Amino acid sequence: MRFIKPVYAHCDLPCGVYDPMQARIEAESVHKILEKYADLHDEDKWRAIIIKEQRLELVKHHLWVLWTDYFKPEHLVNHPDLHDIFWKATKQAGAVKKSINPTDSKELIDMIDAIDEIFKATKK
Amino acid sequence: MLIRRVVGNSMFPTLVSGKIVIARKNNYRVHDVVIVKVGNREIIKRIIQLSPTITLKGDNMNSAQYTDIKESDILGVVIWPKIKI
Numbered sequence: 001m002r003f004i005k006p007v008y009a010h011c012d013l014p015c016g017v018y019d020p021m022q023a024r025i026e027a028e029s030v031h032k033i034l035e036k037y038a039d040l041h042d043e044d045k046w047r048a049i050i051i052k053e054q055r056l057e058l059v060k061h062h063l064w065v066l067w068t069d070y071f072k073p074e075h076l077v078n079h080p081d082l083h084d085i086f087w088k089a090t091k092q093a094g095a096v097k098k099s100i101n102p103t104d105s106k107e108l109i110d111m112i113d114a115i116d117e118i119f120k121a122t123k124k
Numbered sequence: 125m126l127i128r129r130v131v132g133n134s135m136f137p138t139l140v141s142g143k144i145v146i147a148r149k150n151n152y153r154v155h156d157v158v159i160v161k162v163g164n165r166e167i168i169k170r171i172i173q174l175s176p177t178i179t180l181k182g183d184n185m186n187s188a189q190y191t192d193i194k195e196s197d198i199l200g201v202v203i204w205p206k207i208k209i
Contacts, residue, residue, distance in 0.1 A: 004127055004128065005166070007128035007130060007131070007159050007168045008166065008168070009135040009167065019133055022131075025141060061131070
């Protein structure tokens with residue numbers, strides 16, 4: 001399968017457009033892939049692995065952008081474990097690359113949801 | 125012809141992250157969504173002005189503008205999906 005090159009609607013200007021949903025959508029896609037994986041024909045399993053790998057790279061990208069570009073030092077006052085949460089979420093994305101267990105991808109989604117809660121709290 | 129996957133939200137709701145787009149090196153006009161080379165990246169934005177300078181902006185209300193875009197940097201106009209002006 002040919003890898004589809006990305007085109008960025010995130011500009012590093014920064015444009016101020018951030019949303020953990022970007023990472024979550026990719027993680028959900030991975031979770032669905034893993035839920036379906038066991039029932040796939042062998043000729044589709046390799047495609048599933050390639051797509052999973054691509055999506056997880058996007059999860060990591062979106063998390064890193066959010067972590068480094070959106071969150072500020074003052075956010076650590078109310079969320080002192082912010083860096084640890086992001087570190088663990090990106091590590092989990094890497095772990096899911098090696099996994100075909102939907103439990104692992106569900107754990108990644110839960111971690112992204114925890115980041116989303118913090119993100120929403122900073123918008124209030 | 126370019127086939128690309130959108131990464132990011134600055135064209136939301138017109139194009140969401142993950143959407144596949146097809147672009148072609150066409151004549152472009154104001155309101156077209158284009159793929160443009162900026163530095164070592166390709167970005168996707170809408171043309172909001174052609175004169176005196178080419179200016180681009182994302183459809184997301186929080187998106188910033190890109191000004192002074194060179195014609196040679198415009199790689200293609202998005203032809204699929206059909207995008208409303």
